[in-house]
Amino acid sequence: MIHKFRTQTIKKLRKMRRRWTKEFYREIADVAEHPAVLRMKKFPHHGSTNCYQHCMNVAYYNYQWCKFFHLDARSAARAGMLHDLFLYDWHTHAKKTGDYFHGMTHPGRAYKNARRFFRLNPVERDVIVNHMWPVTLFSFPRTFEGWITTVTDKYCGACETSRRN
Numbered sequence: 001m002i003h004k005f006r007t008q009t010i011k012k013l014r015k016m017r018r019r020w021t022k023e024f025y026r027e028i029a030d031v032a033e034h035p036a037v038l039r040m041k042k043f044p045h046h047g048s049t050n051c052y053q054h055c056m057n058v059a060y061y062n063y064q065w066c067k068f069f070h071l072d073a074r075s076a077a078r079a080g081m082l083h084d085l086f087l088y089d090w091h092t093h094a095k096k097t098g099d100y101f102h103g104m105t106h107p108g109r110a111y112k113n114a115r116r117f118f119r120l121n122p123v124e125r126d127v128i129v130n131h132m133w134p135v136t137l138f139s140f141p142r143t144f145e146g147w148i149t150t151v152t153d154k155y156c157g158a159c160e161t162s163r164r165n
């Protein structure tokens, strides 16, 4: 009886995830295919992962978790795609510009860039501006979607950094 219930629940969850994965790309397609966003492919991020792929990973997990918790999954995914739109190679950035605080300054830069190309709602703004908490001590998320992003971003960053290839 319990076994049957568990199997049915797992099947139901898998089916839901498959449906949300299909929906996911439809919701972010215009952002993911924008020329400014595609430029992120040129910049390495964590390990062998570039900025674009990292943002896609964060957007995907944001969408899944926010769907699960009945939050604004569309905004969380779109802002996830934009959260690291700083458009430079952070590995050489400090040497070139003297900005040694990339960890704290890049959310503002990403927000400024994103605002130039997209109309952002308050949830999207919160996700982008506050995703680096707790590095940005007093700049913390005000929305659940923003809090979820602080976790998905670090989770994806850790997986990407430790991936070997």
Ligand SMILES: [Fe+2]
Pocket (backbone or CB within 6 Å): 083, 084, 106, 107, 131, 132
């Ligand atoms: Fe970031």
Ligand SMILES: [Fe+2]
Pocket (backbone or CB within 6 Å): 054, 058, 083, 084, 153
């Ligand atoms: Fe990130």
